[in-house]
Every structure is written in structure tokens, then in C-alpha cells.
Amino acid sequence: MHMPAIYPDLKERSVFVTGGGSGIGAALTEAFVKQGANVAFVDIAETESRALADRMEIEHGRRPLFVPCDIRDVAALQAAVAEAGRIFGDISVLLNNAANDQRHTVESVTPDYWDDRMAINQRPMFFTAQAVLPMMQRLGQGSIVNFGSISWKLGNGGMPAYTTAKAAVHGLTRGLARDFGIHGIRVNTILPGWVMTERQKALWLTAEAEKEMLAGQCLKIHIQPTAIADMALFLASDASVACTAQEFTVDAGWS
Ligand SMILES: NC(=O)c1ccc[n+]([C@@H]2O[C@H](COP(=O)([O-])OP(=O)(O)OC[C@H]3O[C@@H](n4cnc5c(N)ncnc54)[C@H](O)[C@@H]3O)[C@@H](O)[C@H]2O)c1
Structure with missing residues (x-):
């Protein structure tokens, strides 16, 4: 357990x-x-999100606030940040987790598709950070965690716009860590390995891919989402008070 x-x-x-x-x-x-x-x-998956909020209230007696929002809409995303701040008080932990790893061939990519991938996988991270900055300044502290990926470190093909966006997370983290550090705000990147979400299992977990994963990983395990959450808790809490501008990899030793 x-x-x-x-x-x-x-x-x-x-x-x-x-x-x-x-x-x-x-x-x-x-x-x-x-x-x-x-x-x-925020999320676009409304049914799943409402079900999660209901389950949290029943199981833990604490209902999270779900704000339906497509993160490609920067104004709506920043409005959601403001709403959360009004309801729960100034945000002190920001987790830039949302992404979409849709596969695409080099030949199929148009300028509009490329921009759309960046609008999901890269741009929102900056604008949420911009929106929480005044709140974290008022608090005199804060922790921002941006979610990268080991996919580009492994040299994975089949999704160049995604791997580009995920590599850019490192630059964003390190640049913001410098600018935000003077306010006591920490900024770090988590690089998940291959995490066994329902979506990953349904879309990509073939017997062959599983074999490759287990051969590549030092630890012969299936990484669960809770392993990523454990790292996020550490980076959000004062336990990591001197950690900023860094990358933390949770991949069972694959990359
Ligand atoms: N699962 C993995 O194996 C893995 C590996 C490496 C990195 N990551 C990274 O970890 C993070 C989470 O991964 P995941 O596997 O849970 O992703 P996922 O695709 O399963 O879930 C992402 C969440 O973001 C939401 N979302 C997608 N597009 C959105 C949009 N336009 N607006 C609002 N919400 C939107 C989805 O509905 C979903 O709830 C991502 O940053 C991903 O790149 C995951």
C-alpha cells in the first residue's frame, strides 16, 4: 500500500x-x-474532473475546486488562477502538469499544428507563473513545479513538437528560478519516466513497449502516478527549501 x-x-x-x-x-x-x-x-475533461472532485469530498472530506478551462486560452487560464486565489487565498504552490503527447509524423506537421502543440505543452506554464507571481510575492514564498519528460532525453521520435516543448521546460524553469528567486519563490522541473496512467495503458502499452521499458529501467517496476506526486509534494513543501532551478527525474533509472 x-x-x-x-x-x-x-x-x-x-x-x-x-x-x-x-x-x-x-x-x-x-x-x-x-x-x-x-x-x-483546471482541465478540459469535465466528467472525469467532476467525478474526481466528488470522490475527494467523499473519501477525504475536502472538495477541490474544479474550474473547466482549456489551457490554450491564456485569458481563461489566468482568470481561473485569479478565481482560485479569491476562493482559497493567494496560491503558494503551482503545478504546471497539463500536456498532450499526441503522436505526429514530421510530414503531417503544419505551422498551425506546431503552434497548437506549443499552446498546450509549453505556453501555459509561463502564463500561470506570471499570474501567480503577485500572489507569491505577497506571501514572500512559493513553489512552482513544471512538468517535463524523459522522452527527449531518450531521443524518442514520433512527436517532435511534444519533445521540443518538453525540452523547453528546462529553460523556462531555470530562467524563472532566477527572476522569482529574489522573492523567495522556487521553480523546479519534474521529469516523469513512463507512468502507468489509464491513458498510457490504453494507448501505448504493448507487450513490446513494456519489454523495452523494463529493459531500459534500472528498477523493474511499473511507475505509478503516486510516485510522481510524492516528488511534487517534496518540491512543494519546505522540505526542499534550498532546491530551485533544478530537474528531478522520476523514471526508475531509465534516462
Ligand atoms: N504519463 C507519462 O508516462 C508521462 C511521461 C513523461 C512526462 N509526462 C508528463 O506528465 C504530465 C502529466 O502526464 P499525464 O500522462 O497525466 O497526461 P494526460 O494526457 O493523461 O493528462 C493531462 C491532463 O491534462 C488535461 N488536458 C489536456 N489538454 C488540456 C487542455 N488543452 N486544457 C486543459 N486541460 C488539458 C487532460 O484532460 C488530463 O487531465 C504531462 O506534463 C506529461 O507531459 C507524463
């Missing part, structure tokens, strides 16, 4: 998660709810 650490400083913290309704994001929402934090999340 998974027994996460308890970080007392996360209790009653105001936390904002992008894509918090399913996959790793749902594990993030649940992990922070279980710490006693006030979690707000």
Missing part, C-alpha cells in the same frame, strides 16, 4: 494544478488534498 509522507506545512496551502482531473494530475490533486491543502485545478 502506498504510504505518502505527511508535510505539515502543506496543510491549508492554496495549490493550483493544471490538468488536475485525470492521469498524473489526478494523483497530484489527491495527494495535496490528503495533505489538507486547498486544491484548485
